[in-house]
Amino acid sequence: MPNSRPNVLWISTHDINPHLGCYTGVWPGAGQATTPNLDALAADGIRFDRAFAAAPVCGPSRSAIVTGCFPPAIGTMHMRTRATPPADVRLLPQYFRAAGYWTGNSAFTDFQLDVPDPVYDALGDHAHWRLREDPDQPFFMAFHGLITHESQLYLTDEEFARRTPDATRVEQVDVPPYHPDTEVFRTAWKRYLELVSQMDHWVGTILRQLDEDGLADNTIVVFWSDHGLGMPRGKRWASELGLREPLIVRWPGRVARGSVYDDPVALLDLAPTMLSMCGLDAPGHLHGDVLLGPDGVPRKRRDDYVVSARDRMGEQEDTSRTIRDRRFRYTRHLHPDRSPMGHCEYPDHLATWAEMRRLHAQEAHQQLAFGQPPSVLTELQRSIVAASKPAEELFDVEADPHEEHNLIGRPEYDDVRERLSDALDAWLAKVGDLGQLPERELLATWHPRPHCTEPVIETADGLVTITCPTDGAIVGWTTDPPSADSRRWRLYTKPFTPAEPIWVKGWRIGFGASADVPIPTSTR
Structure with a gap:
């Protein structure tokens, strides 16, 4: 059916x-x-x-x-x-x-x-x-x-x-x-x-x-x-x-x-x-x-809002947290002294990134060689490659869809800034923010990576029950022996009676998989 x-x-x-x-x-x-x-x-x-x-x-x-x-x-x-x-x-x-x-x-x-x-x-x-x-x-x-x-x-x-x-x-x-x-x-x-x-x-x-x-x-x-x-x-x-x-x-x-x-x-x-x-x-x-x-x-x-996050991109280390309601986007940059377009090996080889840097260099040449005000880029475009960025940004996205006008510092928007800043803090406090932790310290809590404990097999009335003692582990089983070129694993969900020899294994995300455990002939 x-x-x-x-x-x-x-x-x-x-x-x-x-x-x-x-x-x-x-x-x-x-x-x-x-x-x-x-x-x-x-x-x-x-x-x-x-x-x-x-x-x-x-x-x-x-x-x-x-x-x-x-x-x-x-x-x-x-x-x-x-x-x-x-x-x-x-x-x-x-x-x-x-x-x-x-x-x-x-x-x-x-x-x-x-x-x-x-x-x-x-x-x-x-x-x-x-x-x-x-x-x-x-x-x-x-x-x-x-x-x-x-x-x-x-x-x-x-x-x-x-x-x-x-x-x-x-x-x-x-x-x-x-x-x-x-x-x-x-x-x-x-x-x-x-x-x-x-x-x-x-x-x-x-x-x-x-x-x-x-x-x-x-x-x-x-x-x-x-x-x-x-x-x-x-x-x-x-x-x-x-x-x-x-x-x-x-x-x-x-x-x-x-x-x-x-x-x-x-x-x-x-x-x-x-x-x-x-x-x-x-x-x-x-x-x-x-x-x-x-x-x-x-x-x-x-x-009534959505929170998003920007963290390390390759070797480009930066951290931003942003919140969006129906009308406004509020963003907090934790490293305002860093360029919005800091060096990142992969995209820096792309034509649009190279073009922004070329035009920015032209403006520098205007100032350094001729003492002229920069005029190659607009203020909005220049903000992409600037040496630093605001600590906070607030945009009325419905009225300003290209985010051209930062409203931080304008008294009539102070209540909006405070409301969204408080909501952002409340969200991060509720769910957690490991991005505030130095990455090396975070990695130290994950490494060396442990392995899942081998699954435990119990049989009763021909039914095989499989558990894995590792917290958060899942168990899979297969009829393909370890010597097979590829193995098709099935997710164990409830006791069953194998029709042929099987092998079981435990996994947890971030852990090494356990060793294979065969179902002994005597238990089938």
Whole structure:
């Protein structure tokens, strides 16, 4: 008999803001993009107009999405780390697999965390819901596309054309005021919009496969991006451009077609929301809120704001905390003496970063060689490459969408600043902020990494019960011997009777896996 629980299909991309046609009038410049498939998805579901990432870079942001936890609270906030989170932290697909779902991921597990083997049924480029042995088994499938990643903006003309065969070409672009209107930035913006168009085509192919398989009516489809676009002041910045995201959910017959949710939401709300929509309990330790229930009806969040964080990016050490309500963004920079665009090896080789530094050097030459006031960049553009930044920023984003006018110091906004500053402090006190701890001290609490204790096996009446003494551990089992080239691990959830020899193992995120424990013949 078919399972009545809905399937869940995640389609995500990299490095974009809500530059989709359906966000025209909501996000500046959205109308420049050609996105018929995502526009249709929004028309058939709900569009979230104020959705924000937990961090303006992929790893920390995705850790929040897949765990439902705020990165500085669980140690995943520094870009490029392997955290040992608290024992109760799990990955969302584990909850689904434990509930009987088939789980798949198309290779991308950049979560700042080790992924235990029993979390996914299929992991890799081959992963697809069509791999399920039982077509009636519900699935949680995540497709992650790299089409819009910042690296794709800077390909050669020939390679860019080869990778965007289905994109709608853009003849002219409106370069926003925070970027200089030079050939480098015009080209980057043109390519960005064309990559969004190509990505939309990719989304369409996945949705058509869902239709072909007759699964669309019982599948929750979610589209999101991890953070803002990969140019200066976007990705890696604790800014509106770095954190504002598209978020669309479709669930035929449950979520009202063409509906809009315009209160602030966090991408870390996705984990508890998916569990709730599928009739599963969301664990109490999650920091996100349920946005849609099992009836598909929108729910109001507990808070009227969303908190995000910016921490170390590669070798670029900086710390910012920011909070956004419906109208205002308040940001606190813990190191105001550091440049907003300090050296970072990878992006400093990208054309837009190099262009900002070139223009900044021209201004320095104006002053040093000729004693002239700088005039190559505007004040807004200059703030990106300045030697320092304000300790606090406050922007009325609804009236000032490009965050051009810092309202800190204006008496008429003192009450707004105090309200949001207090709310930010309260949130960080509630969930915790390991970003305040020197990273070496944090790493010292994780290393040397321990190993899980070997699982304990008990048998009674032919049933095998398996436990792992390590707090927070999960147990997997397989019929593949240790000598096998690859092993398929299943998640242990309840006692069962093995039909053939099996091996079991324990995992905890941040720990080494335990040794294999075979089920002795005498216990079968």
